Amino acid sequence: MSRWSRGRIVLVGDAGYAVSLGTGQAISVAMVGACVLAGELATHKDDLFGGIAAYEEGLRAYVTRNQDIALAQDAKPDEPTVEGEIAFTRGIPDFGALTLPFALKNYEELVRRP
Numbered sequence: 118m119s120r121w122s123r124g125r126i127v128l129v130g131d132a133g134y135a136v137s138l139g140t141g142q143a144i145s146v147a148m149v150g151a152c153v154l155a156g157e158l159a160t161h162k163d164d165l166f167g168g169i170a171a172y173e174e175g176l177r178a179y180v181t182r183n184q185d186i187a188l189a190q191d192a193k194p195d196e197p198t199v200e201g202e203i204a205f206t207r208g209i210p211d212f213g214a215l216t217l218p219f220a221l222k223n224y225e226e227l228v229r230r231p
């Protein structure tokens with residue numbers, strides 16, 4: 118989605134930017150998103166919309182890179198062969214090789230600044 122918020126409503130994790138099973142990074146992305154949103158709201162103090170904007174700006178490139186990896190993996194599952202079983206056409210991706218780092222700001226220190 119082009120936006121993850123409208124007014125005071127903000128989407129985090131799968132609700133806003135679910136990445137494919139092909140990345141193995143969906144929980145990381147959701148947790149980083151939650152940390153960045155909490156951190157930006159805390160550091161922007163009384164500026165709610167500034168905090169929301171900083172969350173979207175700070176996270177967008179990381180989410181996009183993860184979504185690009187998912188597309189590149191092209192790990193589209195076949196139709197389930199038996200109930201609950203899904204086979205991958207090109208094998209299970211090497212999740213460990215796909216891990217993308219995200220440098221979190223030191224929000225605790227930023228919050229303490231006057």
Ligand SMILES: Cc1cc2nc3c(=O)[nH]c(=O)nc-3n(C[C@H](O)[C@H](O)[C@H](O)COP(=O)(O)OP(=O)(O)OC[C@H]3O[C@@H](n4cnc5c(N)ncnc54)[C@H](O)[C@@H]3O)c2cc1C
Binds near residue numbers: 131141144
């Ligand atoms: C089969 C499967 C395998 C996966 N494997 C991996 C993996 O190996 N590695 C990985 O990183 N990710 C994996 N994922 C993805 C990962 O589980 C999700 O990306 C992650 O859980 C997203 O977290 P979230 O907090 O955004 O959403 P969720 O974990 O879906 O949390 C949303 C919560 O909101 C609750 N909720 C919904 N509607 C309402 C409502 N109206 N009121 C109150 N509560 C509500 C739900 O009950 C749920 O508890 C997998 C997902 C699936 C389905």
